[in-house]
Amino acid sequence: MRGLLWLLAGAWAQVVFYVEPVRYYTPEGQPYVELFIGVDASSVRYVARGGVYEGEVDFTLIIKNALDAPVYADKFRFVLPPAKDSLSVSRQRLYADIRRLRIPSGTYQIEIEATDPNQTPRPQKVKAVMEFEMPERAGGFRYSDLLFAHRINAEEAPYERHGLRLEPWISNGLLVDPDTLRIYGEVYATDSLTTEPYYLRVRVLDAQRAQEVSELSYARRPSRPKPFEAFVFTLPIRRLGSGIYIAQIELCRNDGAVLASWYRRFTLISTAEPMVEASESEYDALYGFSESKLDELLGGMTHLASPSEKSFMRTLEKFSDKKKFFVAFWKKRQGMPGSMDLKEFLRRFEYAQQHFKSSMRPGWKTDRGRVFIQYGPPNDMQFFYNEPDKYPYQIWTYNQIGAQGQVIFVFYDPDLITNEYPLLHSNKIGEIQNRNWRAFLLRARGASTGETERLNRFGRDGAFMFRDDQTIGFVRDDR
DSSP, X not given: OOOOOEEOOOTTOOOOEEEEEEEEXXXXXXXXXXXXXXXXGGXXXXXXXXXXXEOEEEEEEEEEOTTSOEEEEEEEEEEOOOBSSGGGGSSOOEEEEXXXXXXXXEEEEEEEEEEOTTOSSSOOEEEEEEEEEEOOOOSSOEEOOOEEEEEESOTTOSEEETTEEEEEOOSTTEEESOSEEEEEEEEEXXXXXXXXXXXXXXXXXXXXXXXXXXXXXXXXXXXXXXXXXXXXXXXXXXXOOSXXXXXXXXXXXTTSOEEEEEEEEEEEEOTTXXXXXXXXXXXXXXXXXXXXXXXXXXXXXXXXXXXXXXXXHTTOOSHHHHHHHHHHHHHHHXXXXXXXXXXXXXXXHHHHHHHSOOSSSOGGGSHHHHHHHHHOSOSEEEEEOOOTTBOOEEEEEEEEETTEEEEEEEEEOSSSSSOOOOEEEEOSTTSBOOTXXXXXXXXXXXXXXXXXXXXXXXXXXXXXXXXXXXOOSOGGGOO
């Protein structure tokens, strides 16, 4: 399972890199991982050598198992392709180092450090940490993770797989001003899943609005079940606005029944979004919130904002700039299908502030507050406060969120003091998914076996655990 990536560098560190483990299977059902390390060339200092400009990054890579024991380690220098001049590397280009690893099933932590040896005045280290899971050996139907690619079958593409040459897009699903997105994946042993013809389909979902993007749904021609199939979908995503999206692959029978579904999340940033005119006078006439109140509302609005809007909000310092942004934010959403209006936002915000605050933070900052603001009041709320050997927990159920039905959110109280109730699990596409959420609820019973300690070590500090951009398993098993 793909985990979260943290860059733990100082403000002066320059190297920008991404780590993506992509899991495949052998014909015998044995899983293995191809580890991609993507380097942003614009973050590396190029130096003149022999009539060309060269850049390089030194890496230290360690993979540890659940017992913190190293299972793989390597030190290597990644040399980027030479450039004719220093200006040609000023634009963002991603180059990838690729290595194939066979490791047993289980949960692993990747620790990787990068250093630009040409950096001045002296090289600085950038460290990244992430977690992922290796699945068990599988005997029946299975599928690989999804790999994003810039181009397919280009001569200079560095990655070849089953006759296809790919230029991987290794950026942890962060896409800036993309034109076309290509999605590569593999399915295995479809003949063990169905004996009837099947077809593969891709759908793009707007994760924030929980809606399908209707013009981005494509299907392959039906085919007979077979032991192996590699597939590529090409998506023209130039017109998508900034936001968080889901690329969902579905394996369907000819009658349209979905037999299996898996997905990958991506974040799109468009720098060409239209500007909305707004003024202080509009704010003063229509709203008139104090600066302290406006700061609270802007915080709650981050749950609805696009990535570019979130980035811009971090730059707001003056009261006047905050006013203009607030007006523009809601004017932009007027009449937009699926968008919440200001009146509904204020209602949800105030309810979250009153009912979901903890001893550490206001209601809009808690997980329950965020879910309530983003998705509205649930259709059903169940409270489990007195089950033996379990932490108190709540299950919220939504009959429908966008195109997805019967969505649940599980919150629990691990410290029994703060009333924080962090989100433990949801079957909502794009949310935290923890297949072992019931085990995380165990207290005394888990402690007696040592299980709680192991799970807590991998679940602490906000790494709970999988805010999914990839998932393994049938969609009907997500709950």
